[in-house]
Amino acid sequence: MNTTPDPSRILEVGFGFWSSKVLLTAVELGVFTALADRSMTGEELGSQIKLHPRGIYDFFDALVALGFLSREGTGASGLYRNTAATATFLDKNRPGYIGGILEMANARLFKSWSDLGEALQTGQPQNEVKHSQTPLFETLYADPDRLEQFIAAMSSLSRGNFQAFATKFDFSNYKTLCDVGGAAGIMSQVITTHHPQIQCISFDLPQVEPIAKRSIAQAGLSDRIQVVSGDFFNDALPKADIITMSAILHDWNLEIKKHLIRLAYESLPEGGALVAIENLIDDDRKENAFGLMMSLNMLVETGDGFDYTGADFWSWCQEIGFKRYEVLHLAGPCSAAIAYK
Known part of the structure; x- marks a missing residue:
């Protein structure tokens, strides 16, 4: 041998x-x-x-x-x-195009990741923030072109996961859904297309509202999806039976993660569900390499943001008062962590 x-x-x-x-x-x-x-x-x-x-x-x-x-x-x-x-x-003229996230990787992340060593040694972000000292999301939202690129990239990456969630989750007992950080409203579009009984709210910052309304109108779903502007640091979340957060919690440190989970809890009815769609790290932290590297990406991008395991998510949700929890695998390295009130 x-x-x-x-x-x-x-x-x-x-x-x-x-x-x-x-x-x-x-x-x-x-x-x-x-x-x-x-x-x-x-x-x-x-x-x-x-x-x-x-x-x-x-x-x-x-x-x-x-x-x-x-x-x-x-x-x-x-x-x-x-x-x-x-x-x-990868053909821009096809509806399945996912190149947006690769365009962003090439334009931004490829350069930022060359300084991963510095990020690991300092705990500081290595993107545009490194040079301007302006927080990442403030930088993104201040530049309409860069914001459009970011939203297109995230939409292209997430659509397949939204499709999987729409078909795998049991929506039969629910009538309303609020997608927090809804961006262009793709989650809401997918859900309303698959489930005619669901009315959706796409919730994001005011700068995103025209992008979302345009995308939703192009899909012919303006009567099914309401666009609501707000800031989850200062505002309550809209009331809904289901609250979804896709690639939202991993952007932030633990204190803000718990703040967002509490906001969701306060806006849900009894039996309502909080759904966090992420590249959820396996509980043993040995298998989902993409999830672990995404967490490193959040270090490079934000400094204190990080990805997490299902067990981590459930411990935070239990602390706030949720009663039951499950993980629903979606596609590739992505899963939905679901907590029920």
């Missing part, structure tokens, strides 16, 4: 930023959107997205080797085409 250690996994992860940057750059340059449902030679595709000849074949063939493009033939006559996955999820 060969027990000689193998360094391949170390090298794979150590140089993981190479493959990451190839994919992120392909999204940035619109490779998958340019291809759509067509086949193109390297020269045709390179010309369309304005590449210098030197990098054309290395770049596109790297995407083939990584599994993000397919190719028929070789050399100048070879034809490149999207895979089923990249055609579905």
Whole structure:
């Protein structure tokens, strides 16, 4: 039996930023959107997205080797085409587009994560805040273009989880739902589409209201979804049978997490449910690597924000008075932690 250690996994992860940057750059340059449902030679595709000849074949063939493009033939006559996955999820003109979060990763997170070591040693955020000393969300909400990018990114990442929640959770005993930090109102749109008896409220800061109303109107759901503006640091939450918080609690320190859970408790009726949709870390903290790295991302982004386990969530909810708890796996590394009043 060969027990000689193998360094391949170390090298794979150590140089993981190479493959990451190839994919992120392909999204940035619109490779998958340019291809759509067509086949193109390297020269045709390179010309369309304005590449210098030197990098054309290395770049596109790297995407083939990584599994993000397919190719028929070789050399100048070879034809490149999207895979089923990249055609579905990385063509901007397809409804399943999730590239928004990758665009944000390329524009912001790739740079910030280069200072992870400093974040670990100082406990301080390493994003725009590092240079402006302005809190992350204040920076985001002060710039309409950056806010639009952030909301589009989060929406693209979350839609699949919302779809899973809409089909896996039992909504039969509920009539109203308030999505806290509702952004463009995607959660509310998904829920009302699947469950005609549910009326939704999308709750977020005033700067988000026009983005949400536009998105909801485009979906033809303005009569089913109310957009309410407020600030959960200063305002009570709207009353509802279900209160959802998707990728909200992990933004904040423990004190604010408990504040938000208490606000939800106060706005729910008996039997109501608080639903936290997150990349929930497994209780043993050994398996959900994405959840653990997302928690590191919150260190890089916010300093004191962090992700958590289901057991953590339940301990906070019990402290505030919730009676029952469950975890509902949604998709990939994401789950819904649900506490019942």
